[in-house]
Structure formats: structure tokens, C-alpha cells
Amino acid sequence: MxxxxxxxxxxxxxxxxxxxxxxxxxxxxxxxxxxxxxxxxxxxxxxxxxxxAHRPALLAATAVEMAHRLTASLRDVLPELHEPLGDLDAVDVTARAAAAYTRFTIEHGAGLDLIFSDELHGLDDRDLLEAGRAVMDALVPTAMTVTHGDARAALRLIERQIAAAHGYAALLRTGFLDRRHPTADDVADHVAAIARSVALTSRDDALT
Amino acid sequence: MxxxxxxxxxxxxxxxxxxxxxxxxxxxxxxxxxxxxxxxxxxxxxxxxxxxAHRPALLAATAVEMAHRLTASLRDVLPELHEPLGDLDAVDVTARAAAAYTRFTIEHGAGLDLIFSDELHGLDDRDLLEAGRAVMDALVPTAMTVTHGDARAALRLIERQIAAAHGYAALLRTGFLDRRHPTADDVADHVAAIARSVALTSRDDALT
DNA sequence: GTCTATACTAGGATAGAC
DNA sequence: GTCTATCCTAGTATAGAC
CATH class of the missing domain: 1.10.10.60 (Homeodomain-like)
Structure with a gap:
């Protein structure tokens, strides 16, 4: 072009x-x-x-667009939640979302870490806040199903799954994994496994 | 001074x-x-x-020193493994190690990701390879206890715990967590919880 | 073994021409 | 609304004085 x-x-x-x-x-x-x-x-x-006006402004606009695309990616793998979901099913769905999130961050080089970064938070960009909220709104309902309606536990679960995704993505980027798992899909599978483990733990805690 | x-x-x-x-x-x-x-x-x-000679050489020397300190930190929380360890105990010990690793990476701004990074791998620094191996040697025995002697599963477990640590550390650094968990100890607790969940999953898989 | 001085690269940001 | 030209800052790396 x-x-x-x-x-x-x-x-x-x-x-x-x-x-x-x-x-x-x-x-x-x-x-x-x-x-x-x-x-x-x-x-x-x-x-x-x-x-x-400056580099951060360009970065913020980039983050907004990234948030839009991330929301779309997550909606592709998350159900509409009009009908209820069994809680074991919900565990699987959160794992699927975590895998999708992992692929996204690997392919885009960033994710919620950029969208909610302190660096951009100082700009008070309304579009960015709005777009970030939309991402979370896509993730919360399924997590709430896993935690039987406990909102704090749901946020904690999402946070842990996101952390797992970023951790694996970081290890992949730096080359720590290169002697083992090359593809983004392999990494996403690992994160899905972790996501499943922590979701089961969250669910069991909720049942206590 | x-x-x-x-x-x-x-x-x-x-x-x-x-x-x-x-x-x-x-x-x-x-x-x-x-x-x-x-x-x-x-x-x-x-x-x-x-x-x-150049910036990477300084970085490599820094990574070597970091690896020494990391090994020492891990040895502080890991048992000598002369006597056998129950496998539930081993799960707890890996969680404790994961927490210690998390505090280390938060306090030092890096960890195994730097020590084993591609960037430094190209230098073929013998001291660095040696120091990196020592870190892994500190982690492997307990993980092997959890996985009942399966070496591949043990490495996978360690990798997942390390990933969780880096993921949380990254979220803390970027400010994603700042509306919730300020201290390194809080973050380490989250990682310990994840580490425990994945260790239990690993153990159960090993029992199959 | 460290200092001063210097050449070079790359990026952030602005001013004025078109 | 984009271009050219320019100024500044900061870093990598080298050469030669001391």
C-alpha cells in the first residue's frame, strides 16, 4: 500500500x-x-x-481500540447468559475465556494490563474507561456463576485468571518457554488448565 | 556514601x-x-x-547475581529433603516457594524471566547458565514429590507457578491491581493460592 | 582504572512553509 | 493536514589524557 x-x-x-x-x-x-x-x-x-498531543495520547487511543477488539474476542467464546449455566459448565466457560484472553494478549502484546495501566489512568480518558469497563462486563457474569453470586470472589477469580495469562505470555515473550512450548495455542492450553484449577477452588470456597 | x-x-x-x-x-x-x-x-x-563490553554484558552479570540471591531466598523456605515429605505437605511447600518467588520478583523487578531470557542466552555466559541451573535445582525436588516422581509434570508445575508469580507481579507493576491489593505480601498470598490449586491438580493427575 | 571529550543514534516535540 | 527543519534529551560506545 x-x-x-x-x-x-x-x-x-x-x-x-x-x-x-x-x-x-x-x-x-x-x-x-x-x-x-x-x-x-x-x-x-x-x-x-x-x-x-504526545506519546501517551497515542498509546491511550491504541488501548481503546485494543479494548474494543478484546471485548469482541471474549464475546465470541462467552455465552449470552440468558439461560442459567450449571456451575461445572461455568468453570469450563471461564477456562475457555482465559484461553481466549491468553491468545489475545500474545497476539496483541498487551491486554488489560495496558487498558488499566496507571500510565494511562492519569489521562482520565473517558473512552478508555468506558472500553475497559466493557471488557470486565463481558467477563463478570460467568465468573459470578462460578462463585454463586459472590462479586468479590468473582473479581478475585478473574484477576487470578488474567494473572496466569499474563504470566505465561511474559514467559513466552522473554524466551523462558522456548525450549518447550512454541505456539500461542499451547500456552493458552496451559492457562486454561490453571484457570480451571483456580475456578474449581473458587467454586469450592463458595460452597463452604 | x-x-x-x-x-x-x-x-x-x-x-x-x-x-x-x-x-x-x-x-x-x-x-x-x-x-x-x-x-x-x-x-x-x-x-x-x-x-x-556493552549493555547486555552488564545485564548478564546482574542476572547472575540475581540468580544467586534467588537461590538463597528459595532455600530459605524449602526443606532439605533428606527425610521424605507427605504429598499434601509437599503441595504446601510448593505454595510457600511460589510465594517467596513472587516476593522476590516484585522486590527485584525480575526473576527467572531475566535469568533465562533469550536476550542473554545468546551471550553463552557459563556463570549465568550455572546460576540458572542452581535456581531450578532448588525448586525441582519438592515439585517432584508432588508429582510422584514424574519429572515432566514437575517442570510443568513449576512453570505454571512461576507464570502465576510473573503474571501477578506484572499486574501489580502496571497498576492494574492498585485499586485492590497494595502490598507484595498480599500479592504473594494470591500466588500461593493459585500455586496450591495447580499443585493439587498436578498431584491428582499424577494419581490417575 | 577512571575521566573528559566526542561521534553517533533515536526519539519527543515544536515552528513555519505549503 | 502534512512536510521540512530544527532543538532537546538520553543513551551507546570509543579515544586519548592522566
């Missing part, structure tokens, strides 16, 4: 967010630079500043 | 590693710069290059 000279991008802002997503996916949040994104999109290094 | 002029450090190399450990602890691996470490130690920005 892209020809030369007098670039007339219909929508540079969106193109920049897209480029930022790709860069974060390839090299992680820390490697996101405005200059590199501009280079990828094919504009000058100053151009992005017409759309984003 | 440190006075002015004609710095005569008995051992600048060790001081640099110490400074690097402190910097990694405060700001993470990505923020480690030779210049900043030199500044902290109180020498010029060129001085470190008399002891380390």
Missing part, C-alpha cells in the same frame, strides 16, 4: 492507531514510539502530533 | 552490578541503562566499559 509524495490519508488518525497496534503486537508497549509508528504509516515524524 | 574527585573504587565492577540490581528493582529491565547505572554509582559514563 501507499504511493509517494503529498500523502493525503483519508484518516491518518485511524492509520496511526492501526500502526501502533501492530508495533505493540510485534515489540511490546515499551517499544511504541511515535516516530516509528509514523515511519510505518508512511508519514513524517511530526505528522502524528496534529492528531495526538 | 562516596566522596568527590578521583574516585578509587576498590571494586567498581561489583558496585555497578549492585547499582544495576537497584535500578532494575525500581524501574524494570527495560529501563536499565549503562549511563544511569554509572550515574548512580558516581562514576563517568565511560567507566563501566572498562568492566563490561
Amino acid at each position: 501507499a504511493s509517494r509524495s503529498t500523502y493525503h490519508h483519508g484518516n491518518l488518525r485511524a492509520a496511526l492507531v492501526e500502526g501502533a497496534l501492530a508495533l505493540v503486537a510485534e515489540r511490546g508497549i515499551g517499544a511504541l514510539s511515535v516516530a516509528e509508528v509514523a515511519r510505518r504509516v508512511g508519514v513524517s515524524s511530526g505528522a502524528p502530533y496534529r492528531h495526538f | 562516596a566522596s568527590r574527585s578521583t574516585y578509587h573504587h576498590g571494586n567498581l565492577r561489583a558496585a555497578l552490578v549492585e547499582g544495576a540490581l537497584a535500578l532494575v528493582a525500581e524501574r524494570g529491565i527495560g529501563a536499565l541503562s549503562v549511563a544511569e547505572v554509572a550515574r548512580r554509582v558516581g562514576v563517568s559514563s565511560g567507566a563501566p566499559y572498562r568492566h563490561f
